Amino acid sequence: MLLIMLELQTFEALFRENHAHCLAFATHYTGDAHVAEEIVQQVFLRLWEKRETITITGPVKAYLFSAIRNTAISQWRKDVVRSEKETGYGKISETTTGAGEEVKELERLYRQALDRLPERCREVFVLSRQQNMKYAEIAEAMNISVKTVENQMGKALKILHQELKEYLPLLTGFLF
Numbered sequence: 676m677l678l679i680m681l682e683l684q685t686f687e688a689l690f691r692e693n694h695a696h697c698l699a700f701a702t703h704y705t706g707d708a709h710v711a712e713e714i715v716q717q718v719f720l721r722l723w724e725k726r727e728t729i730t731i732t733g734p735v736k737a738y739l740f741s742a743i744r745n746t747a748i749s750q751w752r753k754d755v756v757r758s759e760k761e762t763g764y765g766k767i768s769e770t771t772t773g774a775g776e777e778v779k780e781l782e783r784l785y786r787q788a789l790d791r792l793p794e795r796c797r798e799v800f801v802l803s804r805q806q807n808m809k810y811a812e813i814a815e816a817m818n819i820s821v822k823t824v825e826n827q828m829g830k831a832l833k834i835l836h837q838e839l840k841e842y843l844p845l846l847t848g849f850l851f
Contacts, residue, residue, distance in 0.1 A: 686723055686726065689735065693735065693736060693739055694715065697715045697718070697736075697740070698711055698712065698715050700740050700743055701715050701743045701747065704747050710747075713750075714746045714747050714750065715743065717746055718739060718743050721742070722739075722742075732809055781842060784842065789801075789835070791834070792831055792835070793830075795827055796830050796834070797831065799827040799828055799831065800827070800828060800831035800832075800835075802816065810828075
């Protein structure tokens with residue numbers, strides 16, 4: 676478990692070490708270098724602002740990639756709303772509709788893959804990735820050992836990786 680209570684010097688080192696990877700990931704995810712730079716800056720700014728209260732479990736890069744993905748999705752949703760307002764309610768441009776349909780299709784495939792997981796595996800995965808619970812919290816809630824939680828997460832990730840392998844470039848940082 677990595678607890679981060681950042682000091683300026685530590686934060687600067689973290690930024691220098693991860694900025695290029697984060698920018699590359701965000702650019703790949705958004706398809707726009709300028710938007711990617713804004714997103715990466717937002718993520719690092721929030722990390723700095725919440726430095727005294729934030730707890731990161733697992734690899735820092737995975738946390739950053741997840742934050743970038745979430746920020747990009749949030750930004751995309753705001754853009755859709757803005758587009759709807761500009762073109763009139765209920766009238767979304769064709770490109771936005773196409774992107775929205777792709778996201779809906781990906782969400783549908785993800786839910787199907789999740790439904791195919793064994794029950795315990797799915798429950799552990801959902802608690803970890805969607806409820807943001809720590810392994811120890813999951814173990815306590817399910818009355819199982821932390822090692823069992825780790826094994827079930829590994830199994831879930833392996834199955835989802837296989838089920839969704841065609842879509843991995845879009846899901847990197849989200850599930851894996």
